[in-house]
Amino acid sequence: MNPDLLFGKLTLDALPFYSPIAAGGAATIVLGGVAVVGLITWLKAWTYLWTEWFTSTDHKKLGIMYVILALVMLLRGFVDALMMRAQQAIAMGNEGYLTPDHFQQVFSSHGTIMIFFMGMPFLFGIMNYVVPLQLGARDVAFPLLNAIGLWLTAAGAALVMASLVIGVFSTGGWTGYPPYTELSYSPTVGVDYWIMALLIAGTGTTLSAINFIVTIYKMRAPGMGLMQMPLFCWTALCASLLAVFALPGLTVAGGLLALDRYLGMHFFTNDGGGNVMNYANLFWIFGHPEVYILILPAFGVFSTVIPTFSQKRLFGYNVLVYATMCIAVLSFTVWLHHFFTMGADANVNAFFGIMTAVIAVPTGVKVYDWILTMYRGRLRFDTPMLWSIAFILTFVIGGMTGVILSIPPLDYVFHNTLFLIAHFHNMLIPGMLFGLFAGYAYWFPKAFGFPLDETWGRRAFWFWVVGFYLAFMPLYVLGFMGAVRRMTYYDQPEWQVYFIIAAIGALSVLLGIVSQIIQLVVSIRNRAQTANLAGDHWGGQTLEWSTSSPPPEYNFAVLPTVCTLDAFQVAKDMGTPHLWPERYEPLEVPRNTMVGLVFGALAFLLGFATVWHIWWLAGLAIIGIVGITIARSFATETTRIIPASEIALTELRWKQAILAQQGDAQ
Amino acid sequence: MFKDSLFDPAGPVSAATRDLFFDSVGLMLIVVAPVFLLVGFVLWRYRAGTGAAYKPHWAGSRAVEIGIWFMPVVIVVALWFIVWNRTHALDPYKPIASGLPPLVVQAVALDWQWLFIYPDENVAAVNRLVFPVGRPLTIELTSDTVMNSLSIPALGGQIYAMAGMETQLNLLADRPGVYDGRNTMFSGDGFSAQTFAAEAVDVSGFQSFLAQARASGDALDAAGFETLSTPTIAGPVRLYSTVEPKLFHTIMAAHGSMPEMAPAANHAEHAP
Amino acid sequence: MSERQHPGINLTHARPQDARHAEVTVFGFWTFLMSDAILFALLFATYASMVSRTAGGPSGAELFDIGNAFLETIVLLLSSFTFGMAAVALKEGRQRAASLWLVVTLLLGLGFLGLELREFSSLITQGATPQTSGFLSSFFVLLSLHGLHALVGCIWIGVMLAQIAIFGLSRPVRSRLLRLGLFWHFLDLVWIVIFTLVYLPVVSA
Structure with missing residues (x-):
């Protein structure tokens, strides 16, 4: 039999023996995977993981799994960052320790992972956990679809990780501009891995976003109007709407590029009538809203954390809602500012420059609203609040450099330089990542019933903030000096000192990440002393704090009736934080199902088979996906009933915990 | 340190771009500088345990809200004029006026x-x-x-x-x-x-x-x-x-x- | 309440949570169609920008057979009508009639796919393949994506015929038929744009 038919392009050459560093990375992934599997087997945890997690459709568990995926991918993306900083700190007048090809794979996977497989899962995880609880809902609108969304995202991430062991990754950067990524210039499978990972994860994200839109519009607690909704839910709604409207841009850009590569079509090729400018437009029609998909939910986290730790109501709720909506709409009107230098007419460039400057208005208003929330409050500086303050101070710098880049003549100079790199890290690290860390610290006690260790949390915070400034302020300077992005090496001696400072910054961030790992270990070890089942760990204002920690599977035994903003705060002010009904009703919840996981596995196989041209496997995977969809539509017993007695018992246990806590307090 | 960069212009285009850079940064500092001062002041003044004024229910003020929209709007409108004029003046396609043919x-x-x-x-x-x-x-x-x-x-x-x-x-x-x-x-x-x-x-x-x-x-x-x-x-x-x-x-x-x-x-x- | 929300599937005698469930799923499906519509809109934009990029190959005016396209349009519009008849039968609870009209719709859908495949094979035998030029790449991809949707619609109709046979016109079946109807009419709508943007300019030129 012809091996090409069986294995497609896959041969033993796909193993990464081309460089000892790449082989080391692959070995780390393989050994890490083996170690995890071994540990689970040793702990005999497979049944537990399967029944409680992998087959779950509970939004809380899916949320936690999203965050775990994001944290794992954060480690991978950060190792890429460290490798880049080390390379550029060394490579003055020499070639450094990485070959150009390897360095290019590293910056491509860094960007791809941090945007699509760290940022997106992290925020979808937090949204998953928090939004239904804040809405006073028992779950999202489509629990199974939610699970499919998670496992498709995981399948995309798994493809990126697989590229480290089998074959190579793209060298075309996270934007993958053709014609460089066309077959004639990038003949390896790297770009195919990149496309398949994005298309699969993008499908998952679209499904999740539809789910959140429906949940937010249709599943709110009785009496909760849209304007009584916590601000975090508003930002989740805007991000989801953006995802539904914007992701088709990525699907089309990536899909057409794949057709060029696989079927020899001419969408973006240099010959045959292709047009590379179409790609730039399609990609950034997606890409710019994507930035706000990442940042808006983090704004929602800050709008939740800042009032809680100021012990005060959020200032200007209505204004913040309108500002959020404004940003969401405007984000579709500015995509061309990513390629002012493509030679468009001055009128066109000026128009898009003006539209971009407009976005600064609602964003600036938000910053002032957060400051006014703190004004005349009683500020407590726990770690979620520290992240928020660092965000405000750092983000305005990024905003300023953003306005600079939005002015076309300045962009002509700074485009493609390290100034641009510094700018968008200056937006995304404080704007997105600090928000996600704040949310992680803030909702951790809700999710697990015990808080994260504050001491290690503060250490992590300071290492991160100092590391951020050390790593990225020098890049602004280098941008002024004319250093461009994606250089493997350079020959300007005066640049090197700034690259070395940036590398030191990356090391500080490394200490921050190590601190976060220690924090997690210490917190789990001390959980017996710090456990707090009662639920309201921080003195929260929104409904998620009106449940036990962790909340029961059904979230609310009785759906809360809401007539005001900050419903839980108002209930506490009135002295009736909890309602204890006489009698409980049985509740219907979705049964566990392996459909989501199987979907993800089949999508991974489809992606992997397509990358390597193993067509029989790809065909089987498609048949499997269609088959499982049809089979599922014939299933009738998809829910189960939690009996009232079980609910009564759970609620009683929680009530006792609250009474015990009140007893301790007296 | 900025030799032959935007800050050491060797021609009229880069010189005009440098001026534009400083103009826009100056304009934005009108909005951004107060943020730093305000945050510093608020963090210090209203930290818990100082006995400073505490208004837990103060969540809106028409006058303040108009003010915080007004300032950024003014700055951004000013930016519009700058963007429109300078984008046309510094259009890379625009021939540079000179007595000599290019x-x-x-x-x-x-x-x-x-x-x-x-x-x-x-x-x-x-x-x-x-x-x-x-x-x-x-x-x-x-x-x-x-x-x-x-x-x-x-x-x-x-x-x-x-x-x-x-x-x-x-x-x-x-x-x-x-x-x-x-x-x-x-x-x-x-x-x-x-x-x-x-x-x-x-x-x-x-x-x-x-x-x-x-x-x-x-x-x-x-x-x-x-x-x-x-x-x-x-x-x-x-x-x-x-x-x-x-x-x-x-x-x-x-x-x-x-x-x-x-x-x-x-x-x-x-x-x- | 429930009747007002979804007269099309007649949930009058259903449980209240069924109406709520239908409301949620139908809204979700609309949201999905919105995303899908943007996908098509971007492909239309791509096509419009590629029309003149024939790279020395044939142009639309030399290739397109407006007669065949018109026939495809008629078949597809007719299938929307027959789906409408199925929906009326569904509302009135006439199970056999609903199935029958769905079978007719399915046949028309398959007929449309057949006509489209005939057009593709005729183009390819003339040497006008997706690899010939940017124009033809965008033409084939735009039409294939629509055709793929039509294929999914046909499979869906087949599945629903089986479900009607097994479950009768149960609440989930009716809810699914309502969404299938949205999908099928959406296909029609996209085709109308294709006909207008791809074929009609050739005639007027």
């Missing part, structure tokens, strides 16, 4: 070198761009490979070079010097070394450059271009004494340019 150079991006054709002088240079100081320079760009972007920070902005299309960049050096030029758009393995020297020289210097090129004896014909366009990392400077007529347009046509789509005066066409 020197036209046709730049072709290759893997990973730059070819500069002097069509009126009928010479060409690789990885070296020589031009007279004080005389406008009109660079017409295309690419024989992936997307590139030509930048000489000391003189001004950059513009993409794309296969089958022509883009344009107008610059002027008002002091002699050797400035760094490079491709800023990632293009593959040789990208890091894809630099060239942009030399602004006086008239006699330019004449001697032309003479040097003509004396080189190398002809840039179809075969010569074929050799030149094979991927080369950190290639040497080369000079050509003659260039095949209309080579620039032949290269564009090889990538499917349609004559009606590439009038030199128009900007690169755009997808709708």
Whole structure:
């Protein structure tokens, strides 16, 4: 039999023996995977993981799994960052320790992972956990679809990780501009891995976003109007709407590029009538809203954390809602500012420059609203609040450099330089990542019933903030000096000192990440002393704090009736934080199902088979996906009933915990 | 430290861009500086346990809200005028006013070198761009490979070079010097070394450059271009004494340019 | 309440949570169609920008057979009508009639796919393949994506015929038929744009 038919392009050459560093990375992934599997087997945890997690459709568990995926991918993306900083700190007048090809794979996977497989899962995880609880809902609108969304995202991430062991990754950067990524210039499978990972994860994200839109519009607690909704839910709604409207841009850009590569079509090729400018437009029609998909939910986290730790109501709720909506709409009107230098007419460039400057208005208003929330409050500086303050101070710098880049003549100079790199890290690290860390610290006690260790949390915070400034302020300077992005090496001696400072910054961030790992270990070890089942760990204002920690599977035994903003705060002010009904009703919840996981596995196989041209496997995977969809539509017993007695018992246990806590307090 | 950068401009375009930079930063500081002062003040004054005023239910004030919209709006409206005017004034396609006719150079991006054709002088240079100081320079760009972007920070902005299309960049050096030029758009393995020297020289210097090129004896014909366009990392400077007529347009046509789509005066066409 | 929300599937005698469930799923499906519509809009934009990029190959005026396209349009519009008849039968609870009209719709859908495949094969035998030029790439991809949707719609109709046979016109079946109807009419709508943007300019030129 012809091996090409069986294995497609896959041969033993796909193993990464081309460089000892790449082989080391692959070995780390393989050994890490083996170690995890071994540990689970040793702990005999497979049944537990399967029944409680992998087959779950509970939004809380899916949320936690999203965050775990994001944290794992954060480690991978950060190792890429460290490798880049080390390379550029060394490579003055020499070639450094990485070959150009390897360095290019590293910056491509860094960007791809941090945007699509760290940022997106992290925020979808937090949204998953928090939004239904804040809405006073028992779950999202489509629990199974939610699970499919998670496992498709995981399948995309798994493809990126697989590229480290089998074959190579793209060298075309996270934007993958053709014609460089066309077959004639990038003949390896790297770009195919990149496309398949994005298309699969993008499908998952679209499904999740539809789910959140429906949940937010249709599943709110009785009496909760849209304007009584916590601000975090508003930002989740805007991000989801953006995802539904914007992701088709990525699907089309990536899909057409794949057709060029696989079927020899001419969408973006240099010959045959292709047009590379179409790609730039399609990609950034997606890409710019994507930035706000990442940042808006983090704004929602800050709008939740800042009032809680100021012990005060959020200032200007209505204004913040309108500002959020404004940003969401405007984000579709500015995509061309990513390629002012493509030679468009001055009128066109000026128009898009003006539209971009407009976005600064609602964003600036938000910053002032957060400051006014703190004004005349009683500020407590726990770690979620520290992240928020660092965000405000750092983000305005990024905003300023953003306005600079939005002015076309300045962009002509700074485009493609390290100034641009510094700018968008200056937006995304404080704007997105600090928000996600704040949310992680803030909702951790809700999710697990015990808080994260504050001491290690503060250490992590300071290492991160100092590391951020050390790593990225020098890049602004280098941008002024004319250093461009994606250089493997350079020959300007005066640049090197700034690259070395940036590398030191990356090391500080490394200490921050190590601190976060220690924090997690210490917190789990001390959980017996710090456990707090009662639920309201921080003195929260929104409904998620009106449940036990962790909340029961059904979230609310009785759906809360809401007539005001900050419903839980108002209930506490009135002295009736909890309602204890006489009698409980049985509740219907979705049964566990392996459909989501199987979907993800089949999508991974489809992606992997397509990358390597193993067509029989790809065909089987498609048949499997269609088959499982049809089979599922014939299933009738998809829910189960939690009996009232079980609910009564759970609620009683929680009530006792609250009474015990009140007893301790007296 | 900022030698030959935006902050050490060597021509009117970069000088105007530098002024624009400082203008816009100054304008934005009107909104941004108060943020730093306010945050510092609020954090210190209202930390828990100071006994400062505490208004837990204060969540809105019409007057304050109008104020916080008003300031950014004013600044941004001011920015609009700046953006509109300067974008037109500093349009890379706009010829630079001067008593002298511009020197036209046709730049072709290759893997990973730059070819500069002097069509009126009928010479060409690789990885070296020589031009007279004080005389406008009109660079017409295309690419024989992936997307590139030509930048000489000391003189001004950059513009993409794309296969089958022509883009344009107008610059002027008002002091002699050797400035760094490079491709800023990632293009593959040789990208890091894809630099060239942009030399602004006086008239006699330019004449001697032309003479040097003509004396080189190398002809840039179809075969010569074929050799030149094979991927080369950190290639040497080369000079050509003659260039095949209309080579620039032949290269564009090889990538499917349609004559009606590439009038030199128009900007690169755009997808709708 | 429930009747007002979804008269099309007649949930009058259903449980209240069924109406709520239908409301949620139908809204979700609309949201999905919105995303899908943007996907098509971007492909239309791509096509419009590629029309002149024939790279020396044939143009639409030389290739397109407006007669065949018109026939495809008629078949597809007719299938929307027959789906409408199925929906009326569904509302009135006439199970056999609903199934029958769905079978007719399915046949028309398959007929449309057949006509489209005939057009593709005729183009390819003339040497006008998706690899010929940017114009033809965008033409084939735009039409294939629509055709793929039509294929999914046909499979869906087949599945629903089986479900009607097994479950009768149960609440989930009716809810699914309502969404299938949205999907089928959406296909029609996209085709109308294709006909207008791809074929009609050729005639007027």
